Amino acid sequence: MIKTIIFDFGDVFINLDKEGAMTNALELFEIEELSEELIAFNSFYEQGLIDTDEFIDFYMDNFPKLSKKEITEAWNYIICDFPSSRLEFIQQLAKDKKYNLILLSNTNALHIECIQKHISFYDDFKNAFNKFYLSHEIQLRKPNADIFQFVLDQNKLKPEECLFIDDTKENTDAASTLGINVWNNDPKTQDIIDLFTIKKELF
CATH class of the missing domain: 1.20.1160 (Paired amphipathic helix 2 (pah2 repeat))
Structure with a gap:
């Protein structure tokens, strides 16, 4: 579960x-x-x-x-748009309080600064999570196993009770070696708002 x-x-x-x-x-x-x-x-x-x-x-x-x-x-240049439907999705999940919500991202200060400047609801997005881990702040980086172990240890989590979602297969492969359930999403054909339809077998 x-x-x-x-x-x-x-x-x-x-x-x-x-x-x-x-x-x-x-x-x-x-x-x-x-x-x-x-x-x-x-x-x-x-x-x-x-x-x-x-x-x-x-x-x-x-x-x-x-x-x-x-x-x-x-x-x-890499940074594009942030559909508001995805903000609404994570905010609803936070409101429901059914799941512990964690963000784990490989990113850097310049990208976050750019996002904060151009995405007006960044703080609202961040506040939807119980924990918000950025690689440059915790000095750990995917796909190294230590970043996943860090999240498990810091939050006292059982890997089999976690689902990790990432568009990079190398990252989901690394997480799965620790026993974490994964979804390697395809951003061209799949949307996070459809999580509970696409991965319904896990819920």
């Missing part, structure tokens, strides 16, 4: 343009693919191991023709 639902944020609640953001970045940086160093640095930032100034400085050092504004806009 599911007692706790653990939600990802991007492409579960807020829509992302991952492909468009990558295409835009490669064109802006005039490269064919991100180097291992860039990928690693992005991960460090997402995990809160470096701050925003260090992150921007690193990109400006590597791409000196670009301004801070251009780099920031390229980084935030």
Whole structure:
């Protein structure tokens, strides 16, 4: 029986343009693919191991023709709209008080700052959850097993009583190794508001 639902944020609640953001970045940086160093640095930032100034400085050092504004806009290009129906869905779940609601997201300070600036109901969304974990704040990152163990331990949860929802299969695969029920949602064809229809066998 599911007692706790653990939600990802991007492409579960807020829509992302991952492909468009990558295409835009490669064109802006005039490269064919991100180097291992860039990928690693992005991960460090997402995990809160470096701050925003260090992150921007690193990109400006590597791409000196670009301004801070251009780099920031390229980084935030991925963020799209947040359908109000999804806010209503999570607020209704919170009101019903049937499930313990947790958000667990790989994200970073720049993205959250952008979301707060453009999504007027961000605080209302955040307040719907019992716990709200962002990777850069807890310095842990999916798909590493320690982030899922952290959530289980911090909230004294039994994995078999949890459902974790994420659009990235690598993340749901990692959670499932700990015995957590998972839904690897497809943001192109599925919507979180249909959770109890799509995954009705769990409820």
